[in-house]
Amino acid sequence: MINETVRVRFAPSPTGYLHVGGLRTALYNYLFAKSNKGTLVLRIEDTDRARFVEGAVEKLIEALRWAGLEYDEGPDKDGNYGPYVQSQRLQIYKNHAEELIKSGKAYYCFCTSQRLEALREEQQKLKLPQAKYDKHCLSLTSDEVSEKLSENTSHTIRLNVIGGQKISFTDVIREIVEFESDNVDDQILIKSDGNPTYHLANVVDDHLMKITHVIRGEEWLSSTPKHVLLYDAFGWEPPVFAHLPLLLNPDRSKLSKRQGDVAVEDYRDKGYLKEALINFVALLGWNAGDDREFYYLDELAENFSLNRVNKSGAVFDIQKLNWLNAEHLRKLPDDRLLQMLKTEISFSQYKDKKFSDEYLLLITAAMKERVSFVKEFISSCSYFYEAPSEYEQKSVEKNWKPETPAHLIRLSEEFDRLDIPSKEDYESVLTKVAEELGIGKGNLIHPLRLAVSGQSTGPGMFDLLYILGKNEVIKRINTALEKISTQ
């Protein structure tokens, strides 16, 4: 099903951040474009002046770039919008609406919002099945219309929907969807402020930009008949539609701010890897039909197919995201891990301390399998950055025996005799001492770990000693001997 001429678009409205649901929509568009060698267009749908947010377009672009979803056409990061921001294309929509008026497919409406509101109230009172515009202004004569227009009467342009017809379209994900035109309102195309509504701008742009597949969220399914009617009115071929299932809160309502983070920036700031977020969100509503869970972006593109997108909404399960984050973290190349750790350190209490790359790399190697987030390379093993100031009480009670100080002094003396010890050196020394004392290695290891790290958990003992280095180890043993006995 490879189509060389595939053109898709991601068309968010600039709300100030990129919603994770939007990220998934963008991702599916990206994957579909990639797997068909097609083109992905980014188009900003900012026709609602009342909801204008400063800097929102830039934020959107930045979030997309962070996630690695490169688009082929669209506004760029330097503020060159080109023809891809709707607020800069107002005349185009106006012209198209007027074309529809000329052909009798649309008409001017001079009704005030008060009349519209009253109409709606009345219809509700009468318990009419649905509230719809009563086509009041359709009966105006052309003279009346020109008079009102010349008087600059506030007006909108509405689509004249003819009742009694079936509107059906094919959705890749849901197959054939049917609506009655009786249930479709005379949609406003141009608002009284001169701006187009989403419906008009969207249809006009999708046509002008030669979009072949409209892949968007399910919240648009109900307005698709309006769009189909519009394509029809213009005499255009509608694109193929694919309505994606919604991302859900744990209570199964549409994913919202109130119940957790929804902005991709939030996840980025919390330390989630773009690889993990992309991987996770890709699997929310799609799978290749096998058991595979781990993907990189390019691998998703190789395997993606719209036909395998699910119909039902998916709960955003943070636990699985966390797991994927850990999985991706472990596979991160050393240089990237190092960079991320350094950045993390520069924001931490250790920002003024100097650590060599070699040292930090030893830490990540030792901790990789014990953390899910980069920041845990600091928070879960602070003893690599400073000597412990406290000793875990539970471990003291369990592992600090009356004979422990003597054992540790013995170990410390033996370590001191070593010249630049390796892990193996530490291990053989400790093994030897344990044998001579006639005790299990654990009896030395647990108190030793407590002494040098202050904790009862962490990497392998000999890795820990090796990373800290002989002098530091001896110093910490001495400190622990003083502090713990008096604790």
Add this chain to the structure above:
RNA sequence: GGCGCGUUCGUCUAGUGGCUUAGGACGCCGCCCUCUCAAGGCGGAGAUCACGGGUUCAAAUCCCGUACGCGCUACCA
């Protein structure tokens, strides 16, 4: 209210009429490994496939109905 869409373990899902005593993953529990914690390996609990009718020799899979959930119902997108 109307219209539309959906409904398989807590969650993400496999399943397109017989291979299914419904498979995998996350999470949870246990065991193994082991100096701890992880990682890894092995195993366990967990789904009367929303419910009720059909069709069929045979249905999670096809049809009809009901329930429930969600979305839309704006001069928002």
